[in-house]
Amino acid sequence: MAAEQQNRQQTYVVRKAEPQDSNQIYSCVEALASFHMSELDPGRSPESFLKEVFGEDTICQVLVATTKTDRSTIVGYGLFYRAYSTWTGPALYLEDLYVTPAHRGKGVGKLIWQNIVQIGFETGCKGVRMTVHMWNKQAKNMWEGLGCVDLSEKRHEHFLFYTIQGKRSIIETAFQTEFEG
Amino acid sequence: MAAEQQNRQQTYVVRKAEPQDSNQIYSCVEALASFHMSELDPGRSPESFLKEVFGEDTICQVLVATTKTDRSTIVGYGLFYRAYSTWTGPALYLEDLYVTPAHRGKGVGKLIWQNIVQIGFETGCKGVRMTVHMWNKQAKNMWEGLGCVDLSEKRHEHFLFYTIQGKRSIIETAFQTEFEG
Numbered sequence: 001m002a003a004e005q006q007n008r009q010q011t012y013v014v015r016k017a018e019p020q021d022s023n024q025i026y027s028c029v030e031a032l033a034s035f036h037m038s039e040l041d042p043g044r045s046p047e048s049f050l051k052e053v054f055g056e057d058t059i060c061q062v063l064v065a066t067t068k069t070d071r072s073t074i075v076g077y078g079l080f081y082r083a084y085s086t087w088t089g090p091a092l093y094l095e096d097l098y099v100t101p102a103h104r105g106k107g108v109g110k111l112i113w114q115n116i117v118q119i120g121f122e123t124g125c126k127g128v129r130m131t132v133h134m135w136n137k138q139a140k141n142m143w144e145g146l147g148c149v150d151l152s153e154k155r156h157e158h159f160l161f162y163t164i165q166g167k168r169s170i171i172e173t174a175f176q177t178e179f180e181g
Numbered sequence: 182m183a184a185e186q187q188n189r190q191q192t193y194v195v196r197k198a199e200p201q202d203s204n205q206i207y208s209c210v211e212a213l214a215s216f217h218m219s220e221l222d223p224g225r226s227p228e229s230f231l232k233e234v235f236g237e238d239t240i241c242q243v244l245v246a247t248t249k250t251d252r253s254t255i256v257g258y259g260l261f262y263r264a265y266s267t268w269t270g271p272a273l274y275l276e277d278l279y280v281t282p283a284h285r286g287k288g289v290g291k292l293i294w295q296n297i298v299q300i301g302f303e304t305g306c307k308g309v310r311m312t313v314h315m316w317n318k319q320a321k322n323m324w325e326g327l328g329c330v331d332l333s334e335k336r337h338e339h340f341l342f343y344t345i346q347g348k349r350s351i352i353e354t355a356f357q358t359e360f361e362g
Contacts, residue, residue: 029267041269041307052271059240059263082240084262086210086277088222090233093274096267120345126222127344134337148341156315158333159340160324163308164301 010067012108014115017062017077019054022046024074025062032098036133053079063115065099065108075103078112083129092120094130113146131159191248193289195296198243198258200235203227205255206243213279217314234260244296246280246289256284259293264310273301275311294327312340 017025026046033040053060065076076099083093094116099108120128130148132139144150151157198206207227214221234241246257257280264274275297280289301309311329313320325331332338 033268038268040267044268044270048270049267052265060265079265079267081265082262083264083274084233084241084260084276086221086230086260087214087219087225089225089229093264095265117343117345126346127342130341130343131332131338132341134339140339143341143343146343148343150339151312151342152333152339157312157340158315158321158331159338160311160313160329161308161332162298162311162324162327162329164298165307 010069010106012065012075012103012106012111013068013071014063014065014111015071017054017064019050021062021064021074022050022054025049025053025064025077025079028074028077028098028100029096031100032096060095061119063112065103065112067103075100076108076112078116080116080128082123082125085126088126090123090125092116092125092128094128109142110146191250191287193246193256193284193287193292194249194252195244195246195292196252198235198245200231202243202245202255203231203235206230206234206245206258206260209255209258209279209281210277212281213277241276242300244293246284246293248284256281257289257293259297261297261309263304263306266307269307271304271306273297273306273309275309290323291327 023046026049029049030040052058053062059081061080063078064074066073067075077096078094078098079096080092080094083091085091094113097109097112099112117128128148130143132143134140140150152159204227207230210230211221233239234243240262242261244259245255247254248256258277259275259279260277261273261275264272266272275294278290278293280293298309309329311324313324315321321331333340
C-alpha cells in the first residue's frame with residue numbers, strides 16, 4: 001500500500017537524450033516493436049541505433065522521461081525528426097512515443113508529447129505528423145483527445161512505403177536515365 | 182503534326198534544383214495545391230518557400246525535370262527530405278511529385294522518382310515514405326505499379342496531423358512541466 005502510494009506520487013522529468021541513454025532507448029524500441037507484434041529489421045542493433053540516432057549526421061531528436069529520483073533509468077522516450085510541407089511549412093514527424101509498462105497511465109507519454117510540441121512551437125513548426133495503427137484504439141483515442149486530426153479519415157490520405165533494398169534492378173534502370181546531379 | 186511529333190521525341194533531364202529555380206517550383210506547388218482542390222496556408226509565399234527550401238537550415242532536397250533543349254524551364258519537380266524509422270532505419274519522405282499538364286504521360290514523373298530512389302539507395306536508405314489521396318486513383322495506381330505498399334490498407338496505419346499554431350494554451354501547459362532541456 002505504501003509502495004503503491006509512493007508510486008502514485010512519483011513525479012517525472014523529461015530531458016534530451018544523451019548517447020549514454022542509447023542502449024536503454026534501444027531496449028524500449030525492441031519492446032515497442034514487440035507490442036506491435038512485429039520485429040526489428042534484420043541487421044538492426046544497438047550499435048546501428050547509436051550511430052544513426054546520436055551520430056554527427058543524425059536527423060533524429062530524442063526526448064527521454066525518467067522519475068525525478070532516478071534520472072538515469074529511462075521510463076519512456078519520444079523520437080522525432082524535422083518534416084516539411086510545401087502547403088503548410090515546417091513540421092515535426094513523431095516517429096515513436098513509448099512508455100514502459102510500469103509507468104503507464106501516469107501522464108508520462110503526455111509529458112513527453114507536450115515537450116515535443118514545445119520544441120515544434122519554438123522552431124516555427126506548423127504541426128506534428130505521425131501514423132497510428134487502427135487496432136491500437138488506446139493510442140488513437142489519446143491522439144484524437146489531444147487534438148490530432150486523422151487525415152486518413154478526413155481527407156482519405158493513405159500512407160505508402162516503397163522498399164529500396166533488394167530492388168537493385170530498378171536502381172539500375174535509374175542509372176541509365178540521363179541524370180545531371 | 183510536326184509539332185506533335187517533335188513533342189513526342191522530346192527527351193527530359195533531371196537535375197538538382199538551384200535557388201534560381203525557386204519561383205518556377207513555387208508556381209508548380211500552387212498548381213499542385215489547386216489540383217488537390219486546396220489552397221496553400223495563409224502566409225505562404227515565394228519568399229518563405231525560397232528561404233525554407235534553399236536556405237542554410239533546410240532539410241529539403243529537390244530535383245527538377247526540364248526538356249533537354251530548354252534546361253531552364255521546369256516541367257516537373259520532386260521534393261523530399263530524410264526520414265527515419267527505428268524498426269527499419271534511414272528512409273526518405275517524398276513530399277511532392279508534380280509534372281506540368283503539357284508534359285504528363287511521358288515518363289517525367291517516373292524519371293524524377295527513379296532519381297530519388299537512386300539518391301535513397303546511395304545514402305543507405307531502406308525505403309521511401311509518402312502519402313497519397315485515395316480519390317487520386319491515377320496516382321495510387323502509379324505508385325502501386327511501381328511497387329509501393331499501401332500501409333493504410335495492409336497494416337491499417339493511419340496518418341495523423343496535430344496543428345501547433347493557434348494552440349498557445351496547450352503550449353503554456355507544456356511550459357509548466359518540469360523539463361530539463
